[in-house]
Amino acid sequence: MMTNVADPIFVDTNIIVYASWSAAPLHQQARQTLAQAAAAGAPLVISRQVIREFLATLNRPRSSLALPDLIAEVQAFDRNFLIADETAATTAALLALLPQASGMQVHDVNIVATMQVMGIQRLLTNNPNDFTVFEHMITIMPLVVLPTTPEA
Amino acid sequence: MTQTLFEQALATVRQLPPRERARLVAVVVEELAVHPVVDHAQGVQQFDLPVISGGAWSDDIPTNRAELYDDDERC
Numbered sequence: 001m002m003t004n005v006a007d008p009i010f011v012d013t014n015i016i017v018y019a020s021w022s023a024a025p026l027h028q029q030a031r032q033t034l035a036q037a038a039a040a041g042a043p044l045v046i047s048r049q050v051i052r053e054f055l056a057t058l059n060r061p062r063s064s065l066a067l068p069d070l071i072a073e074v075q076a077f078d079r080n081f082l083i084a085d086e087t088a089a090t091t092a093a094l095l096a097l098l099p100q101a102s103g104m105q106v107h108d109v110n111i112v113a114t115m116q117v118m119g120i121q122r123l124l125t126n127n128p129n130d131f132t133v134f135e136h137m138i139t140i141m142p143l144v145v146l147p148t149t150p151e152a
Numbered sequence: 153m154t155q156t157l158f159e160q161a162l163a164t165v166r167q168l169p170p171r172e173r174a175r176l177v178a179v180v181v182e183e184l185a186v187h188p189v190v191d192h193a194q195g196v197q198q199f200d201l202p203v204i205s206g207g208a209w210s211d212d213i214p215t216n217r218a219e220l221y222d223d224d225e226r227c
Contacts, residue, residue, distance in 0.1 A: 014215050019201060023209045031201075038199040057214055064207040073204055080201045092177045107217045117181055127216045 003121050003139050006041040010115045011081065012125035013053040015143060016046065020073050021058065021065070026126065029143055033124065038080075042122075047084040047114045049107070051077065086110075089117045097134075104133050112138060 018030035
């Protein structure tokens with residue numbers, strides 16, 4: 001599927017988690033990838049589902065993160081991302097996609113449904129295998145692990 | 153008062169019976185797939201998402217939806 005570097009990118013929850021928190025694995029890779037995409041003019045898109053999942057992932061005792069910090073982070077999302085609302089069209093797309101989504105989580109299918117309704121082709125995720133059923137419809141962009149600088 | 157095109161469309165949709173509304177939703181989904189809503193002018197010029205510091209990563213923090221929803225069952 002042909003895409004352009006400036007085409008919109010749907011950013012999956014795992015990427016947002018990595019990019020938002022300095023203690024997260026792949027933190028630098030996620031931030032660099034998002035910064036490069038933004039610099040190339042690609043609109044970065046998330047959805048209300050991603051916001052809920054971000055909070056559900058990090059608002060737990062084991063992370064030791066303060067809730068006010070998480071709320072402030074989410075409040076900064078609308079300066080950095082376009083935020084897709086879920087509508088009746090999203091549900092209609094979800095119902096249309098489910099019969100072809102054998103082996104997928106319904107929640108993952110809803111991401112593809114949101115992309116379809118928004119007309120977004122590209123998905124940035126660190127879980128590319130969760131979306132392979134739909135790789136004929138979308139372009140899956142796995143997070144690229146940066147090469148480590150050899151120590152002198 | 154002059155109605156905008158959006159307001160006229162909304163008023164028309166509200167007159168449709170439920171079956172026709174459902175049909176319209178399906179058509180709109182297909183239409184949006186062909187003609188994207190997101191245009192390039194909407195992109196942010198500079199990515200400046202704040203970084204949360206503190207805390208510690210733990211291996212039981214979910215990194216995919218099967219872990220997040222505690223659900224290995226798939227459709």
